[in-house]
Amino acid sequence: MACVLVVEDDPVIRAALIEVLTGHGYAVRTAHQGFEALREITQAPPDIVVLDLGLPDLDGLDVLRMIRGISRIPVLVATARDDDREVIRLLNAGADDYMVKPFSGGQLAARIAAVLRRSAPEGQDRDRQPVVQVGDLRIDPLARTAHLAGRELSLTRREFDLLAYLAANADQVMSRRRILTEVWQQPYLEDQTVDVHLSALRRKLGERASRPRYLHTVRGIGIKLVTSP
Numbered sequence: 096m097a098c099v100l101v102v103e104d105d106p107v108i109r110a111a112l113i114e115v116l117t118g119h120g121y122a123v124r125t126a127h128q129g130f131e132a133l134r135e136i137t138q139a140p141p142d143i144v145v146l147d148l149g150l151p152d153l154d155g156l157d158v159l160r161m162i163r164g165i166s167r168i169p170v171l172v173a174t175a176r177d178d179d180r181e182v183i184r185l186l187n188a189g190a191d192d193y194m195v196k197p198f199s200g201g202q203l204a205a206r207i208a209a210v211l212r213r214s215a216p217e218g219q220d221r222d223r224q225p226v227v228q229v230g231d232l233r234i235d236p237l238a239r240t241a242h243l244a245g246r247e248l249s250l251t252r253r254e255f256d257l258l259a260y261l262a263a264n265a266d267q268v269m270s271r272r273r274i275l276t277e278v279w280q281q282p283y284l285e286d287q288t289v290d291v292h293l294s295a296l297r298r299k300l301g302e303r304a305s306r307p308r309y310l311h312t313v314r315g316i317g318i319k320l321v322t323s324p
Contacts, residue, residue: 097211099309102132102158103173104151106204112145115200121207123205129153136166141171143207145212146190156188163189169214169277171206173198194267199276202266202273209263212236227262229322232300232309234262248299257292261310261320293318 099116103109116123124141126132129150136144144162148155148232155172162170170192174181177195185193191210194203205227225232231244236259239249250258260278261269271286279288293310302308309320 097142097207098124099207100132100135100144101125102129102144102150102155103127103147104149105147108147112203113202116204117205118200119204121204127151129155129158132158133161133165136162136168140166140168141172142297143159143211145171145173145203145207147173149175156184159185159188159190169210170208199266199322204262205263205265223228227259227265229262229265229309229320232262234259243300250294250296250299254296256287258320259298261318265320265322268313268317268319289318 099121101109101112101116101123103112103125106127109125109127113125124135124139126135127150127158129152132146135141140283146159146162150158153161155174159170161173162168170189172185172190172193173196174185174193175196182193190204191214194206195220195232227236227318233242235241239255241250241255241258256278257274260274271289274289275281275284275286293312294304297303297307297310300309302310307321311319311321
């Protein structure tokens, strides 16, 4: 059972995160201040840290830098700001991933699982990759299979990669540029590359762009896979 250290000063949010993450099978410890979090990491290192930036004693960015000074533990940052400069600062300071508030508990659990998979040492069984269940859609990253209402979908390699990526980031709008960077690993491809594969996925999921069930386009921003109709 992976252990998550939640660093969050709001007691209501902290309690909600504990409930969500324990429900997804994680052991959860908490800290409400930056210094407390550093002490926890030093004394009993967790498997991953979920770090809120708005802490009462230290700036969250400074806490992130301090964590990186003493540990390589994966850190997922929760922030209310999503502009490019903020994201670049977080990643340069050592964040493994970030989430923009507000976000769903299911989305957080999926992102934690994704970060843990990426950070697993080479040679270790990375997978432990959890099956992602979204409504009638079931995605198994290890077997590289996707089923809709019990029926296996016939997907190309890239179609599966795109679907699995959107499912791991469920309910979060992902820009085409970010998808090209993280799925294709070629950020300078044309955005149309994503749209072609998205159109094929929609056909196989039995939906249309005008009446989406899972794959929603947010005009001018990007694409998200939604967990509820």
